[in-house]
Structure formats: C-alpha cells, structure tokens
Amino acid sequence: MSSTNRVLAGPPGDACFNRGVQHTGTPAGKTEKIGGIPTYVSEPPSSSGAGGGEGKKVILYLADVYGPFYLNNQLVQDYFAEGGFHVLGIDYFDGDPVHKHTEADFDRSAWMANAKKRAGEWVPKWFKAVKEIYGSDAKYCAVGYCFGGPHALGFANSDEFVAAAFAHPAFLNEDHFRTIKKPLFLSCAETDHTFPLESRRRAEDILVEVKAKYYIQVFSGVKHGFAVRGDPEVGDEPSTSSKSSSKATKDKPAGEKKQKRPPSAYNLYIKNNSAKWKEENPGKKQSEMMKEMAVLWKDADENPNKGREPKPKKKKSDSARATVAKDAASSSPPPSSPGLASSDD
Numbered sequence: 001m002s003s004t005n006r007v008l009a010g011p012p013g014d015a016c017f018n019r020g021v022q023h024t025g026t027p028a029g030k031t032e033k034i035g036g037i038p039t040y041v042s043e044p045p046s047s048s049g050a051g052g053g054e055g056k057k058v059i060l061y062l063a064d065v066y067g068p069f070y071l072n073n074q075l076v077q078d079y080f081a082e083g084g085f086h087v088l089g090i091d092y093f094d095g096d097p098v099h100k101h102t103e104a105d106f107d108r109s110a111w112m113a114n115a116k117k118r119a120g121e122w123v124p125k126w127f128k129a130v131k132e133i134y135g136s137d138a139k140y141c142a143v144g145y146c147f148g149g150p151h152a153l154g155f156a157n158s159d160e161f162v163a164a165a166f167a168h169p170a171f172l173n174e175d176h177f178r179t180i181k182k183p184l185f186l187s188c189a190e191t192d193h194t195f196p197l198e199s200r201r202r203a204e205d206i207l208v209e210v211k212a213k214y215y216i217q218v219f220s221g222v223k224h225g226f227a228v229r230g231d232p233e234v235g236d237e238p239s240t241s242s243k244s245s246s247k248a249t250k251d252k253p254a255g256e257k258k259q260k261r262p263p264s265a266y267n268l269y270i271k272n273n274s275a276k277w278k279e280e281n282p283g284k285k286q287s288e289m290m291k292e293m294a295v296l297w298k299d300a301d302e303n304p305n306k307g308r309e310p311k312p313k314k315k316k317s318d319s320a321r322a323t324v325a326k327d328a329a330s331s332s333p334p335p336s337s338p339g340l341a342s343s344d345d
Contacts, residue, residue, distance in 0.1 A: 008199040009172035012065055012146055015193060015224055016170070017098055017108065022229075027074035028081070035129025037122055040068040040089035042081035055137035060127065060155065061089035062148025064228060065115075067097035072228050073145075085141075086134060090126050092119035115147070116171075123151050136160075145228055146170045146194070156182045167227035170194045177206040183213040192224040269293070269302045 029042030040061070059080050063073050068089025077087045093115055101111065131138075142164045144152030149169025153176040156164035165185035172195070184207070188200055200218070207214045219226065263271070270293055277289050297303055 005173050005175045006202070007173055008177070008203055009149060009169045009195040011112065011194070012170050013193050016065055016146060023072045023075055025071070025075045027071065028078045029074060029087070031069070034088065034090075034133065035126045037126045037129075038069075038091040038095065039126075040074060040077060040087075040091070042074075042077045042087040042089075044081050044084045044086060055139055056086050056134050057084060057139045058086045058088065058130070058134050058141070060130070060140065060142040060152075061087055062123075062142060062144035062151045063089055063091075064146035064148065064225070065093075065098040066228075067091055067093045070097060070099065076228060080143075086138075088130060090123065092122050094118060119147075119151065123154075127155075131160075141165070143167075144169065146225070150176060153177070153180070153184070156180050156184050158182070168192055168195060168224040172203075174202070174206060177203050177212070178210055180207065180210060180212040180214075183215075186214065186216045187227055188216065188218045189222045189224050189226050190218060190220045191222070194224055265302055265304055266297060269297055269300055 027042075029040050032039050032041045034041075059077075061068055061073070061077050061080070063070070066073060068074070068077065068091055073089065077089050081087045096111075096115075098108075098111065101108075134140075140155070140161045142152040142155035142161060144150070144164075144166045146168055147170055149166040150171045152164045152166045152169075153172065155161045157179045159181065161182050163183040163185070165187065167187040168189050186200075186203070188195065192200075200216075204214075204216060222230065270290075273293065273296075274289060277293065278284075281289070299306060
C-alpha cells in the first residue's frame with residue numbers, strides 16, 4: 001500500500017442536500033426486507049429470461065442521501081431492471097433519508113455520521129442475506145451514487161462481483177482505487193464539488209498504475225447529481241442522465257455471450273438464394289451478386305414491403321448531424337470497456 005492515501009472525493013456538500021428536480025413516473029418495484037433491512041426490489045420482465053442458465057444478473061443499488069425509495073432512485077432502479085437485471089436497493093438510512101428533515105435546527109453532521117456508521121455495519125450483512133436468496137452463482141454488480149460510491153468500490157475489490165460503477169461519488173480515498181480487482185465504470189460530471197477534476201485525474205493515474213480495467217465517462221455542462229436528480233427540461237441533463245444509466249449496464253461482463261439479433265427477412269432471402277445465384281452465374285464477384293439480389297428483393301414474395309413505394313429520405317439538418325455525431329462519440333466505449341443531472345447530488 002502506498003504511503004499516501006489522499007482524499008479524492010470529499011463528503012457531500014450543500015449541493016447534495018438540495019433536492020434538485022423530482023422526476024415523474026410510477027415505480028414498478030416493491031419494498032421487501034432482506035436480512036431484516038428495508039430494500040427496494042425491482043425485478044426484470046419475465047420475458048427477459050433473467051435468472052435462467054448460469055445464474056441471475058443482480059445489481060446492488062447504493063443510493064445517494066435520498067435513499068432507494070426516493071422516486072428518482074426508484075425510476076433508475078426500474079430502468080436497470082428493464083434491462084434484465086434483478087435490482088436491489090438497500091435502505092441504509094433506515095427510513096430516515098435526508099429529505100425528510102425540514103426542521104430549521106437539523107444537525108446534518110450528526111445525521112451523516114450516524115448514516116455512515118449504519119451503512120458500514122449493514123451493507124456486509126445485507127449482501128450476505130442477498131446471496132442466500134439469489135445464489136452464489138449470480139453475476140453481481142454494484143452501482144453507487146454519491147454516498148453509495150465507497151460501498152460500490154468496496155465491492156469492486158471482491159471476487160464475488162463481476163463489475164462496479166459509480167456516478168459523482170463521495171467519501172473516496174486513493175486506496176479505494178488501488179485495491180480495485182474488477183472492471184470499474186466511472187460516470188462523472190464536469191463540475192463536481194466532491195470529485196473535482198484534479199481528483200478524477202489522480203484516480204485515473206492510480207487505475208493505470210495498478211493495471212485496473214476501467215472506463216471513464218465525463219459529461220460537460222452538468223454538475224454533481226446529474227445521474228439521479230437532473231432537470232429533464234434543462235440543456236443536456238436528460239441525455240446525460242440516461243446515458244450514465246445505460247452505459248452502466250450496456251457492456252457485458254467477461255465471458256457472457258451477447259444475444260444475437262434474429263436475421264431479417266432480407267438476410268434470410270440472401271441466405272436462401274445466394275447458392276442458386278452463384279451456380280447460375282459462375283465467375284461473378286460477390287459484390288455483383290449483392291447488387292443483383294438487392295434489385296430482385298424489391299419484387300420478391302418474401303419482401304414484406306413488396307409493392308409499396310419507398311419512403312423519401314429526409315435530409316438531416318446541420319443540428320441533427322451534430323447531435324448524431326455527439327451521441328455516437330459519447331456512447332461508443334473502447335473495446336476494453338468494462339461496462340456499466342442544474343442538479344447537485
């Protein structure tokens with residue numbers, strides 16, 4: 001271990017206790033007790049096939065100071081569940097999240113100290129109870145927001161997990177990054193009072209030093225809290241919030257096969273007719289076959305659009321081209337990616 005262990009992500013500040021924008025929607029999950037601890041449970045759709053085969057895919061959701069039952073957090077957990085994950089959000093605030101305190105003499109420091117102590121004691125025994133339900137062969141991932149960041153990194157140091165992620169974290173030191181064993185996804189804001197630019201770059205330096213697998217995503221124009229409590233009506237915040245969530249679950253853990261998309265009617269037409277065409281046109285190139293088959297496809301009985309006029313292509317405006325280019329750049333990780341909004345968390 002290094003002789004230095006500087007703070008890289010500080011404690012939640014004033015902005016973290018500003019509720020930001022509460023989103024709208026109907027949560028799909030339910031409240032259960034796991035190991036005697038209140039937990040938000042959001043299960044994947046039955047059609048997703050989650051839980052079959054080699055084990056379930058489980059995300060441990062480690063919430064910010066608003067807790068897993070805050071509507072915004074519930075909706076994010078439901079979003080993950082729609083992707084085929086069993087999502088479990090531990091309430092380490094024990095029904096006492098920060099937004100319930102509106103009293104003028106609220107002792108925030110005392111509340112935070114009690115919450116940290118409780119979370120440190122509850123998270124390990126809660127996960128033990130989770131394993132009794134979902135099995136030791138499940139593929140466990142952890143994602144932490146602000147207060148939950150250090151717990152996500154703690155799990156990234158465990159061989160029982162396949163990956164971990166955080167967004168705008170708090171309470172992190174250098175050693176949190178030195179002990180990483182599993183792929184880590186870091187979703188960061190350009191402006192972050194708890195995890196500023198200097199700290200983010202130092203964290204990356206450490207990840208390089210220890211040869212960790214990691215992927216860093218940084219959004220311009222947003223602040224700490226964007227991934228959970230961003231304003232859907234302001235600037236880039238809606239897209240950055242959704243991209244942060246989608247990237248956390250988009251890439252597959254090592255060894256997990258990606259489901260193949262079923263072949264289209266056109267693909268099947270080419271497959272079923274290419275051998276006959278080659279037999280009738282010996283010596284011709286593959287490119288010639290594809291051109292001719294494309295022409296034949298227009299009037300083929302297998303074509304579901306046979307006889308219909310093709311839709312005219314719309315000319316993209318300059319702004320549309322810019323948006324497409326921006327989205328492509330922000331959502332395309334390098335091959336080694338491990339993958340996993342003014343609001344202020």
